[in-house]
Amino acid sequence: MMEMRKPIPVGEAVARVTNEARRLDEETVPLEAAYGRILARPLIAAHDVPSFDRSPYDGYAIRAEDSAGASGGERAVFRVVDHIGAGAVSSKTLGQGEAVRIMTGAQLPAGADAVVMLEQTQEAETVSAGERGSKAGESAVPNAFTIRKAFSPGENISFRGEDMREGEEILPAGSLIHPGTVALLATFGHTEVQAAKRPIVGILSTGTELLEAGAALEPGKIRNSNGPMIAAQLRRMGVPSRMYDAAVDRLEDMLDTVRRALSECDCLITTGGVSVGDYDLLPAVYERLGADVLFNKVAMRPGSVTTVAVLEGRFLFGLSGNPSACYTGFELFARPALLKMMGAERLYPLRTKARLEEDFAKANPFARFIRAVYDGRSVRPAGFNKSNAVSSIGRGNALIVLPGGTRGFAAGDIVDVLLPGMEEGSAVWEL
Ligand SMILES: Nc1nc2c(c(=O)[nH]1)N[C@H]1C(S)=C(S)[C@@H](COP(=O)(O)OP(=O)(O)OC[C@H]3O[C@@H](n4cnc5c(N)ncnc54)[C@H](O)[C@@H]3O)O[C@H]1N2
Ligand code: MOO
Numbered sequence: 024m025m026e027m028r029k030p031i032p033v034g035e036a037v038a039r040v041t042n043e044a045r046r047l048d049e050e051t052v053p054l055e056a057a058y059g060r061i062l063a064r065p066l067i068a069a070h071d072v073p074s075f076d077r078s079p080y081d082g083y084a085i086r087a088e089d090s091a092g093a094s095g096g097e098r099a100v101f102r103v104v105d106h107i108g109a110g111a112v113s114s115k116t117l118g119q120g121e122a123v124r125i126m127t128g129a130q131l132p133a134g135a136d137a138v139v140m141l142e143q144t145q146e147a148e149t150v151s152a153g154e155r156g157s158k159a160g161e162s163a164v165p166n167a168f169t170i171r172k173a174f175s176p177g178e179n180i181s182f183r184g185e186d187m188r189e190g191e192e193i194l195p196a197g198s199l200i201h202p203g204t205v206a207l208l209a210t211f212g213h214t215e216v217q218a219a220k221r222p223i224v225g226i227l228s229t230g231t232e233l234l235e236a237g238a239a240l241e242p243g244k245i246r247n248s249n250g251p252m253i254a255a256q257l258r259r260m261g262v263p264s265r266m267y268d269a270a271v272d273r274l275e276d277m278l279d280t281v282r283r284a285l286s287e288c289d290c291l292i293t294t295g296g297v298s299v300g301d302y303d304l305l306p307a308v309y310e311r312l313g314a315d316v317l318f319n320k321v322a323m324r325p326g327s328v329t330t331v332a333v334l335e336g337r338f339l340f341g342l343s344g345n346p347s348a349c350y351t352g353f354e355l356f357a358r359p360a361l362l363k364m365m366g367a368e369r370l371y372p373l374r375t376k377a378r379l380e381e382d383f384a385k386a387n388p389f390a391r392f393i394r395a396v397y398d399g400r401s402v403r404p405a406g407f408n409k410s411n412a413v414s415s416i417g418r419g420n421a422l423i424v425l426p427g428g429t430r431g432f433a434a435g436d437i438v439d440v441l442l443p444g445m446e447e448g449s450a451v452w453e454l
């Protein structure tokens with residue numbers, strides 16, 4: 024008799040997979056290779072940032088007290104005693120009525136407690152002529168200037184530690200290292216960082232009908248689009264993959280390939296052959312391997328046949344052969360598990376709400392994930408949307424989520440939208 028499968032809710036399937044995932048050991052990664060990895064340890068500020076009081080403007084460092092009472096009629100006069108750019112440190116200590124011409128990012132000289140922007144000054148007659156000229160190669164710098172307002176102590180200063188304090192936790196372990204994180208690491212002089220290892224993921228497309236992308240079409244055959252797609256989905260999340268030659272639907276051959284892949288990879292993603300057809304061999308593969316099947320039917324469309332099994336701590340993701348189902352199964356189940364193996368805290372796709380632009384009348388008892396185009400405000404299905412569609416996965420940038428139920432949806436309804444293309448996702452699964 025044909026096997027009857029009992030569908031489980033999507034949220035439960037997601038939870039079964041992520042509960043099973045274990046973080047891999049950590050390793051040291053050079054800063055240049057850190058983008059896309061996950062912090063294995065919290066990032067603690069190694070020193071104050073900035074590490075010295077500095078000027079946020081091109082201007083003059085002064086003593087605020089020397090500007091007391093300044094006004095348009097009674098301008099305060101300053102003598103320029105030094106001239107520094109970022110990277111230089113003045114050896115001068117400001118005395119009464121003295122100023123240092125200072126550029127953005129330069130350390131405040133001793134005695135200074137305010138900065139006047141260049142635009143707020145007026146060049147003045149030389150106060151003590153000949154005392155200070157410009158060095159060769161430098162543009163002429165006034166020896167003196169006046170200002171028309173009083174400055175308060177601390178005005179226009181970028182204070183030591185205002186951005187980060189030594190010892191402060193800036194990011195928790197489990198954070199994605201994105202370009203901003205790379206900047207942080209470099210700020211603190213980390214030329215390397217501790218990150219959990221990335222899983223090595225094998226990809227095995229199954230199906231006697233499959234031709235490689237470079238092959239000419241033959242009767243009854245199709246080109247393998249799932250394999251390259253999954254490799255790209257992995258690459259999007261910074262995970263390297265190992266592509267196995269597509270397997271024909273012959274049990275012993277497939278078993279050999281799966282065994283070999285499991286000995287070479289931390290996890291194997293297969294596509295196709297997970298349903299109930301005569302040539303759907305993955306259920307038999309799991310059985311022969313003695314793998315523990317976490318589920319083989321999910322209350323979702325597409326991807327209802329998605330199967331996840333575990334053998335000796337290694338995941339076997341049995342994604343559907345149908346391209347839309349394969350895409351969705353990867354993003355919903357494989358991605359969170361792999362992220363957890365990499366030590367990430369935010370495992371799930373980012374979610375937003377948007378206004379549906381057109382009716383979606385087809386009712387379904389299962390939750391639906393519809394490939395869609397999201398423009399920041401509204402969302403519309405990306406065309407032909409059956410489980411076997413390739414066009415809509417190619418056109419879309421988001422997934423509309425319609426909860427299971429009997430009613431259809433109408434234009435104007437506010438719907439949930441998943442954004443799987445985002446660099447970093449969400450810490451919660453809420454659907
Ligand atoms: N009697 C039933 N039939 C089917 C059921 C069912 O419940 N009862 N489920 C249907 C659903 S839903 C899906 S989804 C598919 C799942 O099929 P499989 O995962 O077993 O995949 P295959 O049979 O191998 O292939 C399905 C489809 O996808 C094409 N395919 C396969 N691999 C690739 C690839 N690498 N690149 C592009 N396209 C691929 C394949 O040629 C088939 O057209 O089963 C339904 N049937
Ligand atoms: O698994 Mo199938 O994609 O539900 O159409």
Ligand SMILES: [Mg+2]
Binds near residue numbers: 296300303344
């Ligand atoms: Mg099948």
